[in-house]
Amino acid sequence: MTQSIVVQVGQCGNQVGCRFWDLALREHSSINKKGIYDDALSSFFRNVDTRAGDEDCSGLSGKKIQSLKARAVLIDMEEGVVNEMLKGPLGELFDSKQFITDVSGSGNNWAVGHKVYGSTYREQIVECLRKAAEQCDCLQCFFLIHSMGGGTGSGLGTLVLNILKDEFPEVYRIVTSVYPSAEDDVITSPYNSVLAMRELTEHADCVLPIENQALVDIANKIKLMSHSGKVGAIKQETAIISGQGGVSVQEKPFDAMNNIVANLLLSLTSSARFEGSLNMDLNEITMNLVPFPRLHYLVSSLTPLYTLADVNIPSRRLDQMFSDAFSKDHQLIHANPKHGLYLACALMVRGNVQVSDLRRNIERLKPSLSFVSWNQEGWKTGLCSIPPVGHSHSLLALANNTCVKPTFMELKERFMKLYKKKAHLHHYLDVDGMEQECFTEAVSSLSSLIQEYDQLDATKGLIMEDAPRLNIAV
């Protein structure tokens, strides 16, 4: 069984991370009735005997849970968010050696996060990561959570990505990035995002872009359903925005949206932690969904969003769940995969679903989706027996689809609007180590990425001839 370490950077990263740990505990406690520290728990938690002076007894799996510690590294350049976490009910999950904080923050400046704090805290970060890695038997993956629009998450977060690549080249790096929406209140967010994107394209194995606006839309949709009071009344605690049943009692703003991202990460790792008839490990995701090294941006969608409360109504048909996964309303960024070209698609099914249901739905939905000519059957499927809390089955769809292109193009447009006027540029160039080249390189990296997607899109709908086969002399 492998372990994964979550590295949460910046305010957004830490808030999402907080929800992740809460929901992870909730999921494991609903399955693990006997309180035995099993392999599934060990993928994200250590078992520590605090009385015996913080001795790590994770190696003794099968023992009772003493005190769980999260496999996490928390980084923020201002103390507010992290301190709140420490004081809250989740505080016991972490020990002080896992934190790296400073006081003044990055001022929404990628350069400050990446260059200034980067050089100051580099050694400390490496030390922290190393320690966390040593506590793992077999480390498979780093999950980096951050936002693109700010300073710390974006700048320092991408520096951490660099560090991960240098120090742990064998370990996969899956990055969950929250992209700023068009109406973002941080004016320099386009600069921060484009500068960070370059790092993501070069150094991450897989990126799951998330857009705040999409999360807001989903959360509103659910709230509408629950307030409608009609026949479709839903079970509150099963909604993917709900944190009920978790450790934290008070719901904070943004919690609903962050819960969605937390659920995404839980479903992503479900097959690696729990058993099933067709396992899909994290290295299989990075293998099957990344046909070319730079095109590793995966559009994700989670269904169902909730379960109905009225038991007399037959549970939402399985097929509806599959259809929803491909609708634009369920994607975690504003994109319509049906309008784009699929390079690859992965379906991670949890719960009481069999292979025949899966195959039937793939056959049914295939005609409405366009796949690239050399990957007409580009499906990767996984079946995990354990459903998420409160549901009997669920589906996570990950798509490597050219529909991310509009998001990137808009980002580039907003960047150019500021850059042409050289607005706010001096804040960045004043930082030691930042030069004009950083900007030009970043934007050219983004442009060439968009161009690659363009080239693929151009092949959409064309009938491509099969490559001529080798001729064997008889």
Added chain:
Amino acid sequence: MSIVTVQLGQCGNQIGQELFDVISKDCHNAQGQSNKTETEAYRACSQERFFSEDHGKDTPSARAVLVDMEPKVISQAIATAAKSGIWKYGEQSFFCQKQGSGNNWANGFCVHGPRHERDIMNLVRRQVEKCDRLSGFFTMMSLAGGTGSGLGTYMTQCLRDTYPHSFILNQVTWPYGTGEVIVQNYNSVLTLSHLYQSSDAILVHENDTVHKICAQLMNIKQISFKDVNKVIAHQLGSVLQPVCTSDGTAEYKRNPLGDLMETMVCHPEFKLLGLRNIPQMSDTALAYSAFTWPGLLKHLRQMLIAHAKMEEGIDWQVRPPLPGLPAVEKFTGNKESRFNTSLSNLLILRGKDVQSADQGAFADPALYTSWRPPGSSITTWRTPIAFNRYEKLATLVSNSQLLLKPLDSIVGRAWNMFASRAYVHQYIKYGISEGDFLDSFTALEQVISSYSNL
């Protein structure tokens, strides 16, 4: 003589566990022509072939080595076996690591293979030492994944190097056409081309076919992988369980793998074996059905020559070419109703009145390729002991053009993907070069060409 089974990867281990289950249940329920000596001989032969009994008191333990790169599936298989109460896996017969191969053939072949070769071969050696006489190895794997395909190929090579005089039969599972794993075609091409060099014969099961059997013949509504695996295990059991020698019904053939190779694989270019059996139905329907040998054999023969996947939907229009007319046209890959030319066929008949079954129709030289001397192409094995509660069961193992179209389709898709170099960087990362890919493609095009020209 005994067979040592090596189960590789998730698929191999899941099917392997079902296979041993079917075999032990068959032995427990063995019923024959109410001849006690026959039944005892059958049971003893099967036990010796597949199980080793420690001191005769414990539950028999399977002669198997379980290999996987991550622990979940193996623990499940071992637990399920132990629960059955009638057989189990040996205590130290499994090898697993913590992290899987990530569906990457190169990872399984170039990294995990050499790294774990010694430990796995030690386990194999331990099983071999428990056998009085070794008939050979039966490996089980899928083509789509990383461990079964990559590590499985490497281990087959090791088995060949370490035991040059033993037979190796590879059972491979071909994935669903509409994708379980995106890089499955690459993995399949790399595996088949390498297996061709070290294996003696490759016995193929296609997930699509077995799925159809479950849906249409067994009437299962929600088909799970367990259902699919049970059907595959049933088919394999019907091939590997003991059959009588031609002399008497109480004597059982001793060398199943050797006999299989001798009859089926007469030329190293032709190693792909397909499997069909009849009847195949759910347990409830079985109780109400009765069959005759002539009926069963007639259907089976038509299934063979008309490329039918199962006993429903057989195209009865297809007929063997009349003698004296020009040779059958070359395979073009379009039409379903092609005539299937065989190289050699093996009929295995189990059950009541089996001596009366007449396989003459299979001996028709028109079914076979012209360069094979007539008469040696069809072999029949029989036993009066019924298998797995089927009163009469006929199984056909065929070395023919049955697998030509699926193979061509896999190579075609892999070639298309390779033309755009998609995913190739993932394989190069672990040590496979583009040249290796091209070699594999060439090898398989050669196989396709040979089978087309039968």
